[in-house]
Amino acid sequence: MTAIYKHRLFWPLVSLLTLIVINFIARPQFLKITVRDGELYGPLISILRESAPLMLVALGMTIVIATRGIDLSVGAIMAVSGAVALTIIDGASDPSNMGTVTIAIVVAILVSLVLGVWNGFLVSVVGIQPIIATLVLMLAGRGVALLITGGFITTVNSDPFSFIASGYVIGLPFAFLIGVVAIVVLSIVERRTALGVLTEAVGINPEASRLAGVRSRGIIWGAYIMSGTLAGVAGLIYASNIKAADANAAGVFIELYAILAVVLGGTSLNGGKFSIAGTVIGVLIIQTLDSTILFLGVKSAQSPVFFAVVVVVVVIVQSARLRDGLAAMSGRLRARRESAQDRDKVEVA
Amino acid sequence: MPADTEVQPLVEMRGITIRFPGVLALDGVDFTLRPGEVHSLMGENGAGKSTLIKALTGVYAIDAGEIVVAGERRTFSSAADAQAAGISTVYQEVNLCTNLSVGENVMLGHEVRRGAGIDWKATHAAAARHLDSLGLALDTRSMLASCSIAIQQLVAISRAMVLDAKVLILDEPTSSLDRGEVEQLFGVIRDLRDKGVAILFVSHFLEQVYEISDRITVLRNGTLVGEHPIAELPRDALVTKMIGRELEDLATIASSSHREIDRTGTPVVKATGLGRRGVLEPADLEVYEGEVVGLAGLLGSGRTELVRLLYGADRPDDGAVEVHGRPARLHQPRHAIEHRIALSSENRREEGVVADLTVAENIVLGMQARQGWLRKIPKKDQDAVVQEYIEALGVRPANPNALVGNLSGGNQQKVLLARWLATAPELLVLDEPTRGIDVGAKADIQKKVAELSAQGLAVIFISSELEEVLRLAQRVVVLRDRRKIGELDSAETDLDGLIAYIANEGEGSAA
Incomplete structure (x- = not known):
């Protein structure tokens, strides 16, 4: 019993289930799933579908954070990726041509990959602090996206492109399936190879890892490439959903939500041990909370406050350190009182 | 020969005892520092030199003993507190602001004021005077970062003099200096000594200790071995005392x-x-x-x-x-x-073990790094290697899944030895x-x-x-x-x- 209680993912799961239960109590139809033309619909399915962009970004962020880094540029990369894809589709004679859309997607992902290479270069080769290195693209990226779209919000009507966000495959939203594929592929790459444990070693103790012969530069660089590429895919889903490339709105603040998801999932911002499953739960918590706000009819002006309050509560519930810290603090206070008494005795002596 | 024993001591530490959890860092150590002497504190790593210095400068609270400065019993609660009482420390890594100018560093907190602002011209002039009194002709407006480490050390000493230090503690000041720079530093130290400043010098370089010191105090494993005038302690006797x-x-x-x-x-x-x-x-x-x-x-x-x-x-x-x-x-x-070729670093915690990984992961790390990330060593082979070395070296606990950070130092060392032996x-x-x-x-x-x-x-x-x-x-x-x-x-x-x-x-x- 204590084993379950102590499992890393116990508290994240409790938080997620609690949110779902609260929603269910407030409005029982929250758990209702309907089948229409062999496709699933319902609030839960919407959460899964809408969580896809954040899921992809948070997965990449998990690996970057495991190396002791951070990637603030993911939102900007999403904007660039959307801008590249829609500009190509918009410029083609037939926006619904499957070939055109494929080229647009491939080019957008490649551009995102290159941006990831740039971030990784700054961090692992030049040696700039990750927060500063990725801040460069975070600030400049949206400008680049605006440059690509010529300063307009490029809109297109392309069925194949719209399919990314709103299509269904085997009864499930295609966007959700992209997320699932990313989770599975990343899990295999990290855990079936030695990449995961080497990444953790580099994150926990870079110098010891270097002396042990680990190619830490390549590992760190790879993490940023992965993060950039996943953000590019997330940007495509976002653009597909609104059928437009909006450089100013795509992925705004998503870097912060992704960091939050990673932390909620139990991965420390100090780097090292990471949990892909934890991040997945973290993303679902955030997305469920988002829906809850709509569902409970919280006024939009108050929703950020509501969101913040819930997040603080969740973080406190999950923080083992806080629980230990409170225990240690009371112990320290006791010790200090005792040693003060000892010292008084010495003074008297 | 300065500093005879009759001079009233400037600092007297008596029976200093400091306990850390599970360790007696200092055990009833006495230490006396007289004005106008250079006094070296010697001992191998872990002997308690830095702990004694930190006790004197108020960084650590003492568990027993007393500190008397200029005839007055004192308890410093912080380094700033000690500094106010005239005890300044210059560390191995210079703790100045490298992004400020030389003059700003020397005068930091003591700038010449003019109304609500600072009279920079007068401040730099004052800095130049202080530097000059130590025989340093420096451009006070140059960036500290552009100066060599040696100059930075000297600037740090000048700064201590601005604070009117009666006691100057130099903790490994020469470890990144070359011979010429050491000579320059020693010139300044002798100068200050002759002005009556008490200097506590810590260095691992024997020759330098014999060149500059008047007196040596030797510590070993947190206890006082002895205090000797330099002339009465030949080098081999010193080394024997240090090593035990x-x-x-x-x-x-x-x-x-x-x-x-x-x-x-x-x-x-x-x-x-x-x-x-x-x-x-x-x-x-x-x-x-x-x-x-x-x-x-x-x-x-x-x-x-x-x-x-x-x-x-x-x-x-x-x-x-x-x-x-x-x-x-x-x-x-x-x-x-x-x-x-395999190297197991002396710095077990920072450069050796990966604390948050398990015993097994730490042992396999060297092999895996050489193989590259793509070719993961199969679980079965890993287990065999790990089991073999845990037994051969007697790692305790003999649990491959224990976090290395929770092992004792000796067992961490065995894990490291296993890591390297596994790479054949x-x-x-x-x-x-x-x-x-x-x-x-x-x-x-x-x-x-x-x-x-x-x-x-x-x-x-x-x-x-x-x-x-x-x-x-x-x-x-x-x-x-x-x-x-x-x-x-x-x-x-x-x-x-x-x-x-x-x-x-x-x-x-x-x-």
């Missing part, structure tokens, strides 16, 4: 180690003129199959630096390395590992593998080294405990002040001989 003697019954290891080594063939590794400016003067080193080469010398003598350069942990700017007679470029640790090295470099671990683990590790070398492994063994070096090594390379000063055949020398050699042999002008 510790007789262990490890005769069996010694007898198995003392055998003839065939040095006619090609050495496993041969370094020629390996050096780096400011780190190590070019040195030669060769190790043959089945040989244990000991590196002896005090801390900071260059023994760690030599093996780090050999391993590619630091990049040498001079010299060449041959592995089995073929030239090898070892610019990164992984290049060395590819040539089957041909040369194993062990830097202080027995430091800070219990006696049982020490013996285990020495036995393993003797056993492996008897099977043909080449080993470089570094230890501050000279008995260990003499016990295991057939040949001892001696270093002092970042220079290799010679080699000894361990069959033809004993502990006293080695100590005398470390202290006296091959010295230059200073004597």
